[in-house]
Amino acid sequence: MEEQRSGLARGGLTAEEIAKRITERFPTGVSITSAKPYRIYSKVDSDSLLKLCHFIKDELDFEHVSCLGGVDWLAENKMQTVYHITSYANRVTMEMVVDLPRDKPEVDSITPLWGGANWHERETYDMFGIIFKGHPRLERILNPEGTEVFPFRKDYVTGRRV
């Protein structure tokens, strides 16, 4: 029953097989934390993110960006971008966490691969100030043009307007 539902019966790959193929292809730069029936959790270096995304899109049928966002870890002096990319064929969602230095938060854009990431990356830039290299139009989206702060950063003081 579990095998039928996890996509094996439909001709797809299971999460364990996908995890195995990724570790074979990327011995360094990608570390898979855990692979459950519908989920793969991984930590990715910012250099190998774009290569990994090309690999999972072209060879492992990941078609859809479910979500994309940022996290600010002020105490640890780092930022993260978190990607959830889903494969309909394999019925697996893959979570990728990329650590970035807080003083230079730059990461490759995945908008050329999946157009659905376009506004998500703009919003992450708008709120956290994370630069997505190669994005076609990296402008503010929710805050008006001319805003000088990045409001979701933890060192932004809420309520100072009053």
Next chain:
Amino acid sequence: MDLRLAPNAIAMSAKEFIAWSSSVMEQLLRASGGKKAVDKISAPIWSWALRNANYPLHFGVACCALEMAAASAPRFDAERLGMIYRSSPRQTDVLLVNGWVTAKLRPDLRRLYEQMAEPKWVVAMGECAISGGPWYDSHNTVQGVDTFIPVDVYIPGCPPRPEAMIDGFMKLHKKIHKEMKGTFLED
């Protein structure tokens, strides 16, 4: 123009004739008391018509828009009081702001207000439209619609119930009635 100049009436330019004839009508209305009679008839009719057909702009900003929807649904049926929602600002009389106004929305809302034809009124519905509400100190919230648009009626509540919204519009009816927009001839 003075009526004593009437001997010239046979040879007048068009401009002179318009000035002369309007002066005749004005003075005739004044002298006969017809002026007050006209205002007494026209002002209540205009005010009645404006009150009973105040079309709000169908522009739902936030969660108070659900109360707006509930108010126009069969249970409360705001349409019987003349509130028919129109989707173009050119066809509306009332700008009903129901929700927080973000800094990004602010210029567009101002533009919608300016696109509406006179006479027009503004109703601020809910805490957010009045003062910013729970997000009054947020980085992107404008603290009340009245910071950039003149507001006629405030409806407090978070969100106000449809009865409260209809009551607010009844207040607006009273205000419109007091304004007497149909008074054309001033004393």
